[in-house]
Amino acid sequence: MNEQFAHMIIAIDGPAGSGKSTTARLVAKKLGFIYVDTGAMYRAVTLYWLEQGKPSIQEFILNLPIITLGIHPETHEQQTFLNGIDVSGKIRSREVTENVSYISSLKPVREKMVEMQRNIGNSQSVVMDGRDIGTAVFPNADVKIFMIADIQERAMRRLQEMKIQSIMPLPSLADLMETIKQRDAFDSSREIDPLKKADDAVLLDTSKLSIEDQATKIIELVHTFNNQ
Numbered sequence: 001m002n003e004q005f006a007h008m009i010i011a012i013d014g015p016a017g018s019g020k021s022t023t024a025r026l027v028a029k030k031l032g033f034i035y036v037d038t039g040a041m042y043r044a045v046t047l048y049w050l051e052q053g054k055p056s057i058q059e060f061i062l063n064l065p066i067i068t069l070g071i072h073p074e075t076h077e078q079q080t081f082l083n084g085i086d087v088s089g090k091i092r093s094r095e096v097t098e099n100v101s102y103i104s105s106l107k108p109v110r111e112k113m114v115e116m117q118r119n120i121g122n123s124q125s126v127v128m129d130g131r132d133i134g135t136a137v138f139p140n141a142d143v144k145i146f147m148i149a150d151i152q153e154r155a156m157r158r159l160q161e162m163k164i165q166s167i168m169p170l171p172s173l174a175d176l177m178e179t180i181k182q183r184d185a186f187d188s189s190r191e192i193d194p195l196k197k198a199d200d201a202v203l204l205d206t207s208k209l210s211i212e213d214q215a216t217k218i219i220e221l222v223h224t225f226n227n228q
Protein backbone atom coordinates (compact mmCIF):
# COMPACT_ATOMS: atom_id res chain seq x y z
CA MET A 1 0.00 0.00 0.00
CA ASN A 2 1.35 3.41 -0.91
CA GLU A 3 1.57 5.70 2.08
CA GLN A 4 0.19 9.19 1.51
CA PHE A 5 2.29 12.09 2.69
CA ALA A 6 1.12 15.56 3.57
CA HIS A 7 3.42 18.43 2.58
CA MET A 8 6.70 17.68 4.36
CA ILE A 9 10.10 19.23 4.85
CA ILE A 10 13.05 17.01 5.68
CA ALA A 11 16.18 18.94 6.67
CA ILE A 12 19.57 17.25 6.48
CA ASP A 13 22.55 19.22 7.77
CA GLY A 14 26.12 18.36 8.58
CA PRO A 15 29.78 18.97 7.76
CA ALA A 16 31.47 18.32 4.41
CA GLY A 17 31.53 14.72 3.24
CA SER A 18 29.21 13.38 5.92
CA GLY A 19 27.08 11.72 3.25
CA LYS A 20 24.29 14.29 3.15
CA SER A 21 23.88 14.70 -0.58
CA THR A 22 23.91 11.05 -1.61
CA THR A 23 21.60 10.09 1.23
CA ALA A 24 19.25 13.03 0.72
CA ARG A 25 18.98 12.25 -2.99
CA LEU A 26 18.11 8.61 -2.28
CA VAL A 27 15.57 9.52 0.42
CA ALA A 28 13.90 12.00 -1.93
CA LYS A 29 13.75 9.40 -4.69
CA LYS A 30 12.21 6.77 -2.42
CA LEU A 31 9.60 9.19 -1.08
CA GLY A 32 8.88 10.93 -4.37
CA PHE A 33 9.94 14.31 -2.95
CA ILE A 34 12.12 16.96 -4.58
CA TYR A 35 15.78 16.97 -3.53
CA VAL A 36 17.47 20.35 -3.04
CA ASP A 37 21.26 20.61 -2.66
CA THR A 38 21.63 24.09 -1.16
CA GLY A 39 25.44 23.87 -1.22
CA ALA A 40 25.22 23.92 -5.03
CA MET A 41 23.50 27.31 -4.85
CA TYR A 42 26.29 28.81 -2.74
CA ARG A 43 28.83 27.20 -5.05
CA ALA A 44 27.19 28.85 -8.08
CA VAL A 45 27.33 32.31 -6.44
CA THR A 46 31.01 31.64 -5.68
CA LEU A 47 31.67 30.63 -9.28
CA TYR A 48 30.14 33.92 -10.40
CA TRP A 49 32.42 35.89 -8.05
CA LEU A 50 35.44 34.04 -9.48
CA GLU A 51 34.27 34.57 -13.07
CA GLN A 52 33.85 38.28 -12.39
CA GLY A 53 37.53 38.41 -11.37
CA LYS A 54 36.95 38.48 -7.59
CA PRO A 55 35.45 41.99 -7.33
CA SER A 56 35.35 43.72 -3.95
CA ILE A 57 32.55 42.42 -1.75
CA GLN A 58 30.85 45.87 -1.65
CA GLU A 59 30.64 45.79 -5.43
CA PHE A 60 29.74 42.10 -5.65
CA ILE A 61 26.73 42.20 -3.36
CA LEU A 62 25.12 44.92 -5.49
CA ASN A 63 25.08 42.58 -8.45
CA LEU A 64 24.31 39.08 -7.19
CA PRO A 65 23.57 36.52 -9.92
CA ILE A 66 20.33 34.69 -10.53
CA ILE A 67 20.57 31.07 -9.47
CA THR A 68 17.92 28.59 -10.58
CA LEU A 69 17.60 24.86 -10.12
CA GLY A 70 16.30 22.17 -12.43
CA ILE A 71 16.19 18.41 -12.74
CA HIS A 72 18.20 16.73 -15.47
CA PRO A 73 15.69 14.90 -17.72
CA GLU A 74 17.78 11.71 -17.98
CA THR A 75 19.92 11.43 -14.85
CA HIS A 76 17.29 13.09 -12.59
CA GLU A 77 20.18 14.85 -10.82
CA GLN A 78 19.83 18.44 -9.67
CA GLN A 79 20.98 20.95 -12.27
CA THR A 80 22.26 24.32 -11.12
CA PHE A 81 21.98 27.34 -13.42
CA LEU A 82 23.93 30.56 -13.08
CA ASN A 83 22.21 33.40 -14.94
CA GLY A 84 20.57 30.72 -17.11
CA ILE A 85 23.71 28.67 -17.84
CA ASP A 86 24.08 25.11 -16.54
CA VAL A 87 27.10 25.14 -14.22
CA SER A 88 26.43 21.82 -12.44
CA GLY A 89 29.91 20.52 -13.30
CA LYS A 90 31.87 23.76 -12.94
CA ILE A 91 30.70 24.40 -9.38
CA ARG A 92 32.62 21.30 -8.16
CA SER A 93 36.02 22.76 -9.11
CA ARG A 94 38.76 23.10 -6.54
CA GLU A 95 38.77 26.89 -6.85
CA VAL A 96 35.07 27.07 -6.06
CA THR A 97 35.50 24.69 -3.10
CA GLU A 98 38.33 26.83 -1.74
CA ASN A 99 36.27 30.03 -1.83
CA VAL A 100 32.72 28.90 -1.14
CA SER A 101 32.82 29.20 2.65
CA TYR A 102 33.89 32.82 2.39
CA ILE A 103 31.24 33.82 -0.15
CA SER A 104 28.50 31.96 1.69
CA SER A 105 29.31 33.78 4.93
CA LEU A 106 28.09 37.08 3.38
CA LYS A 107 24.73 38.27 4.68
CA PRO A 108 23.21 39.42 1.35
CA VAL A 109 24.20 36.13 -0.28
CA ARG A 110 22.58 34.10 2.48
CA GLU A 111 19.43 36.22 2.50
CA LYS A 112 18.92 35.71 -1.21
CA MET A 113 19.59 31.96 -1.13
CA VAL A 114 17.48 31.35 1.98
CA GLU A 115 14.52 33.18 0.45
CA MET A 116 14.74 30.97 -2.62
CA GLN A 117 15.10 27.80 -0.53
CA ARG A 118 12.01 28.72 1.49
CA ASN A 119 10.01 29.35 -1.69
CA ILE A 120 10.94 25.92 -3.04
CA GLY A 121 10.20 24.11 0.23
CA ASN A 122 6.92 25.91 0.84
CA SER A 123 5.51 24.89 -2.51
CA GLN A 124 6.37 21.17 -2.49
CA SER A 125 7.63 18.36 -0.27
CA VAL A 126 11.41 18.46 -0.15
CA VAL A 127 14.49 16.81 1.21
CA MET A 128 16.90 19.72 1.55
CA ASP A 129 20.53 19.40 2.53
CA GLY A 130 22.96 22.04 3.72
CA ARG A 131 24.41 23.56 6.85
CA ASP A 132 21.57 25.66 8.27
CA ILE A 133 18.37 24.05 6.97
CA GLY A 134 17.14 22.80 10.35
CA THR A 135 18.31 25.88 12.26
CA ALA A 136 17.62 28.85 9.96
CA VAL A 137 15.92 28.01 6.67
CA PHE A 138 13.21 25.72 8.08
CA PRO A 139 13.42 25.76 11.88
CA ASN A 140 10.01 24.05 11.86
CA ALA A 141 11.03 21.27 9.46
CA ASP A 142 9.09 18.06 10.05
CA VAL A 143 12.15 15.81 10.27
CA LYS A 144 15.65 17.09 11.02
CA ILE A 145 18.83 15.08 10.70
CA PHE A 146 22.37 16.14 11.58
CA MET A 147 24.87 13.85 9.88
CA ILE A 148 28.41 13.39 11.08
CA ALA A 149 31.25 10.98 10.25
CA ASP A 150 34.94 10.52 11.14
CA ILE A 151 37.17 13.02 9.36
CA GLN A 152 39.23 10.27 7.70
CA GLU A 153 36.12 8.54 6.41
CA ARG A 154 34.78 11.85 5.08
CA ALA A 155 38.02 12.62 3.27
CA MET A 156 38.12 9.12 1.73
CA ARG A 157 34.57 9.53 0.46
CA ARG A 158 35.39 12.94 -1.00
CA LEU A 159 38.49 11.56 -2.71
CA GLN A 160 36.41 8.80 -4.24
CA GLU A 161 33.89 11.37 -5.55
CA MET A 162 36.72 13.43 -7.02
CA LYS A 163 38.06 10.36 -8.82
CA ILE A 164 34.65 9.67 -10.32
CA GLN A 165 34.36 13.31 -11.41
CA SER A 166 37.89 13.03 -12.96
CA ILE A 167 39.06 16.03 -10.91
CA MET A 168 42.80 16.47 -11.50
CA PRO A 169 45.25 16.64 -9.83
CA LEU A 170 43.86 14.64 -6.91
CA PRO A 171 44.98 15.90 -3.48
CA SER A 172 46.56 13.56 -0.94
CA LEU A 173 44.30 12.19 1.78
CA ALA A 174 46.16 14.23 4.40
CA ASP A 175 45.74 17.48 2.44
CA LEU A 176 42.09 16.76 1.86
CA MET A 177 41.52 16.08 5.57
CA GLU A 178 43.13 19.41 6.35
CA THR A 179 41.05 21.43 3.86
CA ILE A 180 37.83 19.76 4.99
CA LYS A 181 38.68 20.57 8.62
CA GLN A 182 39.35 24.19 7.71
CA ARG A 183 36.08 24.53 5.79
CA ASP A 184 34.10 22.97 8.66
CA ALA A 185 35.79 25.31 11.15
CA PHE A 186 34.96 28.35 9.01
CA ASP A 187 31.35 27.20 8.43
CA SER A 188 30.85 26.48 12.15
CA SER A 189 32.26 29.76 13.40
CA ARG A 190 30.71 32.25 10.96
CA GLU A 191 28.39 34.84 12.43
CA ILE A 192 25.30 34.23 10.32
CA ASP A 193 23.58 30.85 10.38
CA PRO A 194 26.65 28.74 11.20
CA LEU A 195 26.86 24.99 10.74
CA LYS A 196 25.27 23.73 13.95
CA LYS A 197 23.04 20.86 15.04
CA ALA A 198 19.50 22.04 15.77
CA ASP A 199 18.51 21.04 19.31
CA ASP A 200 15.70 18.86 17.96
CA ALA A 201 17.71 17.26 15.11
CA VAL A 202 18.45 13.54 15.20
CA LEU A 203 22.21 12.91 15.19
CA LEU A 204 23.24 10.30 12.64
CA ASP A 205 26.85 9.08 12.63
CA THR A 206 27.41 7.64 9.17
CA SER A 207 31.03 6.52 9.68
CA LYS A 208 30.09 2.86 9.53
CA LEU A 209 26.80 3.01 7.69
CA SER A 210 26.04 2.37 4.02
CA ILE A 211 24.04 4.87 2.01
CA GLU A 212 21.10 2.41 1.99
CA ASP A 213 21.27 2.12 5.82
CA GLN A 214 21.34 5.90 6.17
CA ALA A 215 18.39 6.35 3.85
CA THR A 216 16.43 3.60 5.66
CA LYS A 217 16.97 5.26 9.04
CA ILE A 218 15.74 8.60 7.75
CA ILE A 219 12.74 7.06 6.02
CA GLU A 220 11.80 5.32 9.29
CA LEU A 221 11.79 8.73 10.99
CA VAL A 222 9.64 10.13 8.19
CA HIS A 223 7.12 7.29 8.54
CA THR A 224 7.00 7.75 12.30
CA PHE A 225 6.38 11.45 11.87
CA ASN A 226 3.77 10.89 9.16
CA ASN A 227 1.82 8.35 11.22
CA GLN A 228 1.78 10.41 14.43
Ligand code: CDP
Nearest residue numbers: 016017038039040042100101104130131132
Ligand atom coordinates in the same frame (compact mmCIF):
# COMPACT_ATOMS: atom_id res chain seq x y z
O1 CDP B 1 29.32 18.89 -0.65
P1 CDP B 1 30.21 19.62 0.31
O2 CDP B 1 30.15 19.01 1.65
O3 CDP B 1 31.58 19.86 -0.19
O4 CDP B 1 29.64 21.06 0.51
P2 CDP B 1 28.38 21.72 -0.12
O5 CDP B 1 27.15 21.15 0.49
O6 CDP B 1 28.50 21.73 -1.60
O7 CDP B 1 28.52 23.21 0.45
C1 CDP B 1 29.60 24.03 0.07
C2 CDP B 1 29.70 25.17 1.05
O8 CDP B 1 28.55 26.00 0.92
C3 CDP B 1 29.78 24.83 2.53
O9 CDP B 1 31.10 24.54 2.94
C4 CDP B 1 29.24 26.09 3.18
O10 CDP B 1 30.24 27.08 3.28
C5 CDP B 1 28.21 26.58 2.16
N1 CDP B 1 26.84 26.23 2.52
C6 CDP B 1 26.18 27.04 3.41
O11 CDP B 1 26.76 27.99 3.93
N2 CDP B 1 24.88 26.81 3.71
C7 CDP B 1 24.23 25.79 3.17
N3 CDP B 1 22.94 25.60 3.47
C8 CDP B 1 24.88 24.93 2.27
C9 CDP B 1 26.21 25.16 1.98
